[in-house]
Amino acid sequence: MDTIHTSLTIQEAAATTGLTVHTLRYYERIGLLMPIGRAANGHRRYSQQDINLIRTLNRWRQTGMSLVDIQHYVKLIEAGDITAGERRAMLEAHRETVVRQMEELQTTLELIDYKIQNYTDIEEKQEQVKA
């Protein structure tokens, strides 16, 4: 049966978000996700909105925001538009850390390229000796 589902099971949610079912339940348990809707049998059903939120939170996670801070961010969302200013402030702070990370990665990239060149030179010298 190819149900046109507007909501996803936990397996499907895991598949589309790249998290595991364990992690999805864990996130909900620690209050990082608002309680997810349930089917008649008690099983979780993830709405498209849930999925979008999870994708967003996952981006914050993967760029170094802690679970505690993300928790706070979600609380702000739940509290409604009145918290828009505070949410903006959080994102502006996170923006700074993202920019700093990019700078560090850029510097590291240059170091890597420099060292790769060094190692390549050494390898070429070794080839010459053999020849």
Place this chain on the structure above:
Amino acid sequence: MDTIHTSLTIQEAAATTGLTVHTLRYYERIGLLMPIGRAANGHRRYSQQDINLIRTLNRWRQTGMSLVDIQHYVKLIEAGDITAGERRAMLEAHRETVVRQMEELQTTLELIDYKIQNYTDIEEKQEQVKA
């Protein structure tokens, strides 16, 4: 006494590398750093070469290379020029992960800016209501 020291104490090494003295000793203990030279009293003395290596390893760390992989990298350095090819391979692999991280950060940056704009719009609407 302003000694012109060519080598640094563990405190000084911590200060210039941004690591803690605990972490410096920990790194040495797990074999991530080759044994550091000692003064007559048994205290560690970090040479400029040690400091340079620590700075480099710290870059690999802060861009996501695991301690186990860094350990391996240091072993290769200790083994000399013969390992240049393997070191180059490691750095080429790490280069890939660094580039991927940068891409992810860039995407996240765009999402952050989009959301900051959203929140700013909401805040402006709230100002209008008050006025």
Place this chain on the structure above:
DNA sequence: GTACAACTTCGAGTTGACTCTAAGTCAAGA
């Protein structure tokens, strides 16, 4: 000569973020 601070080792404890297990419920298929 004794207090003090900085060092030493070794092992234990902590933190953040999962990850897994046990025990149980429930619906669909053979």
Place this chain on the structure above:
DNA sequence: TCTTGACTTAGAGTCAACTCGAAGTTGTAC
């Protein structure tokens, strides 16, 4: 009906990377 497999909860276990504490040594400052 019985098995199978996905789901549920609560709590325990794991892992990487530190981080700290205890007990002891040493070198300068008063």
